[in-house]
Amino acid sequence: MNRIDRLFGILVLLQSKKFVPAEKISEKFRISIRTVYRDVKALSESGIPISFEQYRGYFIVQGYFLPPVSFTMEEASAFLLMETMLPGFADKSIQKNFSAGLNKVKAVMRSQEKDQLENLTENIKMQVPERLYSDLEYMSALQTAISEKSIIEIQYSNNKEEISSRKLEPLGLIFYAFSWHLIGWCHLRLDYRDFKISNIKKLHNTGIGFTKSHHITMDEYMKLLPVKY
Numbered sequence: 001m002n003r004i005d006r007l008f009g010i011l012v013l014l015q016s017k018k019f020v021p022a023e024k025i026s027e028k029f030r031i032s033i034r035t036v037y038r039d040v041k042a043l044s045e046s047g048i049p050i051s052f053e054q055y056r057g058y059f060i061v062q063g064y065f066l067p068p069v070s071f072t073m074e075e076a077s078a079f080l081l082m083e084t085m086l087p088g089f090a091d092k093s094i095q096k097n098f099s100a101g102l103n104k105v106k107a108v109m110r111s112q113e114k115d116q117l118e119n120l121t122e123n124i125k126m127q128v129p130e131r132l133y134s135d136l137e138y139m140s141a142l143q144t145a146i147s148e149k150s151i152i153e154i155q156y157s158n159n160k161e162e163i164s165s166r167k168l169e170p171l172g173l174i175f176y177a178f179s180w181h182l183i184g185w186c187h188l189r190l191d192y193r194d195f196k197i198s199n200i201k202k203l204h205n206t207g208i209g210f211t212k213s214h215h216i217t218m219d220e221y222m223k224l225l226p227v228k229y
Contacts, residue, residue, distance in 0.1 A: 001029070003039075010039055014050065014060050021057035071105050073113050079105055080120055088128030089175065091197070093140035132178060138203050142182060145170045149210045152184075155202035156195055163201065168193075169210045172218040176225060183221055185212055192216060 001009070006029055013028065014020055022036045031039075040058060044050050049061035071079075079102050086095045106114055145152045154166050168184035171192075175181070179196055186193040 019056040
């Protein structure tokens with residue numbers, strides 16, 4: 001990767017996150033920390049207001065406007081391929097949001113590239129087992145609750161089809177054993193619990209923040225799973 005492409009890549013990375021540590025940039029672009037410092041300085045000297053916060057990393061100063069990011073044909077094709085896989089690995093809410101985002105990608109592409117994407121759309125198919133399809137629309141709402149650290153209330157059906165009401169602090173989503181699972185701190189059990197999303201009957205985001213100050217990470221929880229994911 002030449003330096004111009006790398007500088008643009010660093011800029012895109014900074015746009016995509018609130019803070020980016022120098023180590024993260026070094027790892028992603030396979031450059032030394034010293035080179036990271038030089039590249040960030042070059043971006044700053046070009047007029048992009050990049051600042052730094054100790055222990056958190058670099059960030060673009062709030063309020064600075066950057067022009068829309070353009071996409072290569074290869075990047076857009078990758079998005080299109082992922083869209084064909086979504087029916088088997090995401091619910092309707094995620095499919096809807098992904099399709100809306102993909103349409104925005106298409107909107108900034110040239111006419112010839114749009115025609116190529118349409119041709120790809122007609123010639124990429126995926127046969128997904130029926131048991132993987134979902135008519136639910138909870139995953140987008142769960143992502144919002146997880147990111148906001150908001151308590152949710154759910155109606156949940158166990159394997160015996162018994163319905164219970166739960167109040168949870170939703171921590172993350174894990175796909176294993178061909179299903180999406182919500183991991184959360186259950187206020188009823190006072191412990192971490194695993195909820196299969198397809199068994200959630202109702203969901204309400206209370207908008208109330210978490211009451212527990214510290215939680216297990218998803219990496220730590222995955223080590224406790226009873227299956228080889």
